[in-house]
Amino acid sequence: MTTIKYEVIPTEEGQSIKRKPSKWFTKMGFLSVVLLILALYTLSVATLANQSWSPWERSIETTTYSASALDIIFEIGTFSSTEVKDDTTKSSLSAVTETETENESSSQESIEKSTEVDAMVITDPSTSSHLSEDSRTETLYPLETNSAVKYFVNSPRCQMTHPDPFAKNILKIDRKHHYIVCDNSPDMITVNFNETDSTNRLHKNENSTCCYRQIVRAGASRMADNQYKLGRCVEFQQDFLVPTEVKAMITQCRRPPFDKVSQKDAFSFVHPRRNSTSDSNSEKRPSVLLWGIDSISRMTLERTMPRMYEYLLGQHWYELQGYNKMGDNTFPNLMAVLTGFNKSSAYGQCHPDKVGGLDACPFIWKDFKAKGYTTAFAEDWSQYSTFEYSKRGFFHMPTDVYGRPLILAAEKELKITHHSNMPYCLGRKPSSEYIYDLGVQFTRINRNSTFFGMFWTNTFSHNDFSMPSAMDNKMVEYMRTLDRNGVMDNTIIIFFSDHGSRFGPLRKLDSGFVEERLPFIYIRLPRWIREKYPKIVRNLKVNRNRLTSPYDIHATLRHILELNTLPEELPRPNGCPTCHSVFEEIPWSRNCSQAGIEEHWCACDSFSNLPKSGPSARNMSTQMVEAINKFVRSKRGEKCRQLKLDQIISVQQRSNSNQYLVQLSVQPGNAKFEATVQWDSSAQNITIWVPSISRLDAYAGMSGCSSVAETKKFCIC
Template identity: 55%
Template sequence: MLNTKYQLIPTDEHLPKEKSSATWIVKLALIFVGLFTLAFYTWSPVLVQPEPCTFTTPRANEALAKWEANCTTSVFEQSTTENEHSTTTNEQSTTNLVLGQQLTARTTKASKSEEKNNRFFVNTPQCQMPYPNPFSRNILNVYHRKRYVVCDKRPDMLKVNYNEKDRTYELHMNNANLTCCYKQILRAGVRTEADSQYKLLPCVTFPQDFVVPNHVEAVITECRRPNSSKVLQEDGFSFVHPRKPDPDPTPSSPADGGAERRPSVLLWGIDSLSRMNFELTMPLTFKYFRKQPWYELQGYNKMGDNTFPNLMAVLTGFNQTRSYSKCRPTAVGGLDACPMIWKSFRAKGYATAYAEDWSSISTFDYLKMGFRTPPTDVYGRPMILALEKELTKRVIKNVPYCLGRRSAAEYIYDMAEQFTEVHKDRKFFGMFWTNSFSHNDFSMPSAMDARMVKYMRTLDHNGIMNNTIVIFFSDHGSRFGVLRKLDSGFLEERLPVIYMRIPKWIRDKYPEFLHSLKANKNRLTSPYDIHATLKHILELDTPAEQLPRPEGCPTCHSVFEAVSLSRNCSLAGIDDHWCGCVGFTVPATDPMARTIAEQIVEAINKFLTGLKGTQKCQTLKLAKISSLHRKGNSNTYLVGLSISPGDGFLEASAQWNPKTETISTTVSSISRLDSYATQSQCVRAEEAKKFCVCKK
């Protein structure tokens, strides 16, 4: 990858001094040049980065008019137009420059924290969502930028070449004095083990430039010296072959740009990456998005605790309760019958794909049964299962980071590259999700920053962006750990990053979509809106009022339609506990603080008692009240408290009834802000995990 080097810039005192021999004419000339330069930079127009619009007028009617006036014109429109056909000539120099600027700017950005704190992601009549400065001093004190992890420094013995003409793969040996073979990876599980078993076929020796058969989708290779049994190098590869011809009569890219034209869709997901942490840890990608036609939703707010409910809202439009009752993820075959959005795309003739790394915590398999049959045309789980077990594994921060010669995430993203390249002449829907470089350490995304830009540029270079809506997004921010415990942790957890890349033909044909996307940049949105947007993509010419609405949020809609300024969290399908429209006052010192906290702990104990398999969980007690905030003049309180045993740190929302002096709270929505994996191994129920402290 990129070998970034830093070189100190010499100051004047280190430069060789010349003898003073300038005449008065030369001096006047220098003065003139200096004055001219000063005037040039003083009077030249400067492109100002767009700032979130603010709102201070109390009346909603006045707000509507002023907001539209302020937000209609966007600097982003100018920047994306100017950079529409821009190309990169030197990724190495860009990386050096930007990384150097980040190091230099860190102190400057930290010193401007007070100015940043006056900004908002959303500032509308019903939602005030502050902008926490990702470069504040308390965050920089705990942030440690990571280098790209090279899993194996040895030269490649094998190379995969893709033949674009006939869409086949060739295995090329970089050393003629080698004997190599491949073991085909197959899905092998049945019933309860359907999504957790694989098998390897015997190793098949292949010749130079061997054309991989179409039925071979993933392999582990071994290379040796001739007549030697010692394996010199093992590797893993995926091969995405073209699916069957498109049965849908709708053309993917008609020359006349007719009304039936539909784009492909690529969901590029990273677990546990907030909008703020994205700006901090991935500055190259952040800068790249701002220079290209990517549209950000800064007010994107998660709707549930962890990955499963937030992705299910995107993929099905269901809330968590409905996701469990309708899709039955803990039952064999339950998820197979679930109306995942990729089924709607497949029905329209799209090729489909889904792949995710770190098999033990993957979205549909952690404490769940997974899929009985492959859910999509291309399914990456069998390959990941095999690579995790068969290849040398390097664990970083308790995560299987390196699988053999590459990082786990790169196998997923390489598969995404193959899938989009093979199917770029027809329509496709793919979701590629990674956990391994972001879940356990908020600093680790910095290790993949330059590589992420390379992936995005490759997609662009391959022409994928011409007919593909790319959604770069996360499910939530850091849910536990040092970053979550800071003052900004409340919003850090609730505001995942999301950007959308829109093809030029859609921007030209549907300019109203762009107007809405720009307006929605600083308005409250949720995963339900993304589900509605995916539905909208299948019916681009259908009037907004006729489009289907998500079952979990009937008031949510496509982001190609402007979000109302009067939207609050309830209208976005977001429970009060997860709402990032803070509105909490300064810490309350109400005398009933202990009463509220004790009742919360009592509610948790009752919740655990009512679940199956929790007999080994200890009874919890209140250890400490760390904070109590009241939401405006309401009876809603946000409580930070510690429990024992286990020293767990919780954050709970509760409604206080002053007459009965009792609370009402949704226990399943209470946040656990520290890691609990080692404390709750005696229970399988997912909802019990964050509260249960197993008896010793």
């Protein structure tokens, strides 16, 4: 972390004074300053002795100054360096400047001002020797150049371009969607929540007979996470009190003459956690809420969800514009966030393809649970959810509140309406709203205690990059509901995605390479965190345009559990020992390797085109297809057809390296692939890591004959 030393910059007026003061005047002035410093130092030590400082707060003292400390520095600055010779005076000055800190109870305005001072870079030649190389050169790399080239990150080791979200070629294929109302009929049942005792009652809005069927998780062995059962339909009267053992239900209501079902709905319920245990440490802890949407880049969020984007800019949200995914699809990226593992470790240590494998996996929610937090996890679209697609899911419920049984039942028992081949509506409301409504309930019930919750959706974003526009207003409404419910008073919220569009028309554009690799991420801190830990605010602002990865978010989650631990003592992610919490300053000159990002997924490089018709391009492309075929055969892919090179779309050299980005299409299926290869020009052969190859077109339905997850994107049956 860069430590900036503040010194007085000589003024023109000061330089014009040539006369030296008399020795008598110099000695008296010098003695006066020494006495003043000693008096202030004694006063500050006495003050500090009466305050309780955390290790984190002590660690920021050397770079944060109050007005009085700066005044002293400027007073001393009137003497030349040759005049200040007394070692005692020097050590006293150092002690004063290192122990002066901001008052914890300062207002938000003063925090913002101190942040600005903290982030200053002194560029005067007389002080440049005190600055790190990063600090001296960072100003030479602007985020927007004179030629109007924009960057998310711009440093010697990472030049991450900032495509225009509203470029003409994007707007040509984009279309705005309005909110889709799944059913216009009035609700026959309303769930009324009682704030006083945290109970739910079912209120009938018209003359009808209604019953409910309890949804229970009921799978076993390989189907433990994929089966449910319904209880018998229990008729209930007006304002029926929902039993605490009922966590989800399907309701059926009949209007007169009561001969057929008039309306069918699914509901979830969160009840207060009983017999909760808490950490013996009584320090105040924040809750954590992960609110996620699949397949949305930072550029797509700005374009398709303008109201949400505006909301994020107007509140206490901190964006990480250089957030780069570390793997191909959802699983490796979320595993990096939740476990700190890379893909090979996630499979090697968590065994998601085996029954019970994920149960033994060290998910971060287990650490929060051990600290007394109530935990929750929920995701829509059961078939393609993160821990079930080509995997075995969880044998036991992974968290205190688990949304999967509700989604399984709703998808089976209610009418499904598809949009863009996604189950957008389940019965009378969008699939995603079952998840976010559960999130609202969970946070509301537990807002006066501590909780860790993750709520993730796929069904309005995964297959169509423009569909998120349909949920724009609704997402703002959810955030405002969390605020009204008081959830934001003690909750760190991470609003994020896993990656951008991986296939389809948006991915095929020139900006598609960056689009895929840069998911959006915003972090919101409650007010007491901002006031108690101003250095965190400062670092989040500094990190806005630094290279970050999912491993850093995992480290941040661990940091939240240990806010009063010194930064150097915090644990580092298993998959990236050089990664750390974004509450600390991220090095400006960081590269993708230091962020745990494979070269193929790195959005930092510049590219130059190689002729597609040249022998090198042909050799790279042919060998790439051969490598794919060999890999599929090694994974028991005998039913998959042999692929043949059809067309070389592009071959681009990464910077001035021996690495090339190759795009091509194959037959059968006209499948399109993109890979980073290392080219040995003397031997005329490539080195390639096949699992990292990107598939640029949708392949659902093409690879049903393969049961191996890693071969799905390569297999044409």
